[in-house]
Amino acid sequence: MSILIGTGIVVTVATFYLGKKGWHALHKAVGITPGVLTYQESNAALSLATISWQQLKLNKKHLQDLPEQQLRQLRNIDNKVTHYQRYQKSQSVQTAQNKVPEVTEQQFVLNKLLQTRLPEMLASHHHLMNTYASTDHASDEKKIEANRLLQKMLDNIEQRLDILMAQIEAQHLQDLKAMNSYMDSHDD
Incomplete structure (x- = not known):
């Protein structure tokens, strides 16, 4: 048994x-x-407690006053930066043979915007939103202008990321065309 x-x-x-x-x-x-x-429904309301950033280093306290649309845009920017950083890492591995990787002006400006200016702008926006507790017309106009300027900055960053990624794709497509051309010319 x-x-x-x-x-x-x-x-x-x-x-x-x-x-x-x-x-x-x-x-x-x-x-x-x-x-x-874990599955996250893309249309579900965003919560600051559940948002995690892959590349952006943002103070969650400065994000409290942002509308959901801007939080979604920040998350989208973070995803694009992640893809861009993966490309940069793959390029640095390929050029690790005693070469200094080249940084274009566009890349430098984008990096400065992401690392320094975006956190500064979010901090200024947060302080402005929390400074004026009164309901007077002047403070409402300042808040509206602050939201407009922040939105303009987010749109600018996203546009710069899109342009850089499009340039990368175009360069790789051009490289493939050149290789294909070379192969066709030596197919005799």
Whole structure:
């Protein structure tokens, strides 16, 4: 009897172990890690407590007064910066042979906007929104202007990111065309 119980326990543990390994192998084969990714509905209301930034270093206190549309735009900018940073890292690995990576003026300006100016502007916006507690007309106009200026800055950053990514794509497409041209000319 104890042999049957012992065998049952061993078979149960082995089945559980192999099932778990198989489950992880299946997920690894399709490129996901169990327990790491969580589904977030794209249209659900954003909460500052649940937003995490991949590349941007922003003070959550400065984001409290932003409308949801601007929070979504910041999250979109963060995603674009993540893609851009991945490209930059892949380029730096390729040019690691005693070469200093070239930084264009556009890249430098974008980096300055993301690292310095955006956090400064968000801080100024936050302080302005919380300075005027009164409901007078002058403070409302200042808040409206602050929102407009912040929106202009976010649009500018996003546009610069789009332009840089389009340039990168165009450069890679041009490289492929040149390689294809070379291959066609040597197909004799």
